[in-house]
Amino acid sequence: MTDIDADVIVVGAGIAGLRCAAALRRRGFTVRVVEAADAPGGRIRTDVVDGFRCDRGFQLLNPSYPAVKRHVDVSALDLRVAGRGVRIVDDSGRAHTVADPTRHPRLLLGTVRSAARLGLLHPGAVVGAARWAVPAVGPVRRLAASPDAALADDWDRVGLRGPLRSALLAPFLSGVLADGVGDTSDRYVRLVLRSFLLATPGVPNRGMQAFPEQLARDAGVDIAYSSRVEQVTDGAAPAVRIADGAVLRARAVVVATDARGANDLTDTRTSPMRGLSTWWFEADAAESDEFLRISGTGGVVVNTAEMSSIAPGYAPTGKTLVQATTLLDDAGPAEEPVVRAVLDRLWGRSTASWRVIVRHDVRHALPVQAPGTSLRRSLRVGDRVLLAGDHRDTPSIQGALVSGGRAAAEVAWLLG
Template sequence: MTDIDADVIVVGAGIAGLRCAAALRRRGLTARIVEAGTAPGGRIRTDVIDGFRCDRGFQLLNPSYPAVKRHVDIDALDLRVAGRGVRIVDDSDAVRTVADPTRHPTLLLETVRSAVGLGLIRPRAVAGAVRWALPAVGSVRRLGSAPDAALADDWDRFGLRGPLRDSLLAPFLSGVLADGVGATSDRYVRLVLRSFLLATPGVPNAGMQAFPEQLARGAGVDIMYSARVDRVTDDTTTPTVRTADGTVLRSRAVVVATDAPAAAALMDTETSSMRGLSTWWFDADSADSDTFLRVSGAGGSVVNTAEMSAIAPGYAPTGKTLVQATTLLGAAGPAAESVVRAELDRLWGRSTSSWRVIVRHDVSHALPAQAPGTPLRRPLRVGDRVLLAGDHRDTPSIQGALVSGGRAAAEVARLLG
């Protein structure tokens, strides 16, 4: 038999690849990860600039995800959670607060006033919202097999219209889903809603990259960094991976754990449509010490903004304030800085002209688009000894990436006997 470099070569040190390698090792198989970047994480990376921790795209870790509970040491990450609710800036530029009274009891009266002022509690809309959301608190298996439609169409079907939809749900979810028109699978959105109901998302105090770094340490396998793969060759016994510098690695199986476009380029498979986001990071000269996400109830380019240093003090040097602002990234490119600043002036109720742009991250492949009817789990095997893993094979989330990595490891173990 031809000498091999490992039982399994995993292409990509993102969340799916790291989880796959760890699961393979626990099954007694050797694995080596080949990663184009200089650190683990894939799309989850943090740049430290002038002492500020700027994640490559605004991202949160939800501790309620079942795979996170099983495979991540949340306490070791020092997870700092955002406020459980949202600040909505309405069309009169008034700031309205909708908060969970069980978490923020002192905001109960303000939440009631905001709900009344925004018109969120109109009986027909509330009844429609309850009917729409009810499956999210039921069986995940039943929810996953339910009929599917575009989110906007299902809201119409349930009679969910008016301010509750336009000023709260749609603005909030547009940033979560990278979808400004409600084209996402309603079935998937209910799964997202379920995760928000179960726990409040947050960020590690040292930045989101602390999460994949923990996975990399726990995987206990060799990771080749700065090694871009340009070819994967399938074989009935010994598939190979070739890197850009000509290095050829042999194994008994290969798992391509990249994002969908990269996997399609390597394996000539059908790719998933991707949605993009731009995140602006500002060194702000003033602070509200506000942990709540802010959205515009009147529309606009900025889908959300947050004072990250209030949520997680480790994101900024002592005495400094770090604010993020996220916009959708489409074919026309990122929003103009003047547009973003004008909207931030309104969202924060002050001039932001003195705020210094630290960096802007344009992530064109932020999330796979989960169109209506897309299976929540897709096949992994694309050859005799080659498999795919990633959030494009399950749900477009950290949960999906972790699950797909575990699935790939289990399938490889069955394949290799």
């Protein structure tokens, strides 16, 4: 085959695209990556505003993910982790700390007292939680092959009710899954639980974008930024048309965009997406707090954290940075006075003087993982066009990395 620009063109320099490009280069293929944005990362980006590092959405990197262990130099990222646990704030504004005693042994007695005050220790609910959680620590293959249902329905089945569900698990997971009703695949949520049990997620001290920047450096391939792809055409020499009119040809094309982009470029049915809004505040100086805070009685804020305490590199010296995350649906972002009212209760003080640095409305934050959805979906959408992304595996960094590696392996087989 002649007159090609590279063996493989990868559309998108997100996590899946970068992983795919790196794997293909190591197999000896020439690779070109085209990216619409001006930097790598896809949905993982960090804005620096007035010296504050504000990720586009509250995102965490879990070092227990198998693909992260294999393909990411976590130590070089200077990963900073939050407290292993949460502060649950009740309706009166009292914060109750529930922490892992293996990491925070001094908080053991306080954790037991908090759990008792909140009613988390009801025997029936504890047994139900154990019935639900135990499969998460077993073999992954057995978990992946287990029957599936909506998370809320499975909690009903095992008898997981009361405050343990409503004040702890449901509000915590709503921020992780961008799901406020519990209709995510229970099988997938147990995989998420497994990752939390194995390690505490964190953030690079210089912002989440340090992660894709490392992948981009290590990939060792040509990446054309600010190059928006308008069309992908299949064939013996598939073509990629850029917005500036340029047409690139290759032996194969991997479309490594989010679900919406994959649908637009390949007319392939993909997962719907859920949205999140993240508010970044310059807060009044306060006592350092490394724990995530959630509301035990509802409210628009699904979680909030003092990021400058968890990762000092997120804020200028002497400044305090707080993030607050809310669900984002067709009704639009929550109103600022409503958000501040919840934050007043969660932090136990007025937030009226807190300056909004930036608010990120990420309408396509996470693919929906509906009950019954395969944990590994087909990548081939044409003779020589494939997909990669967390919408083809699990909606996570692990899923994005795995799908990129899968796409590279399939391209290598296809091209011989």
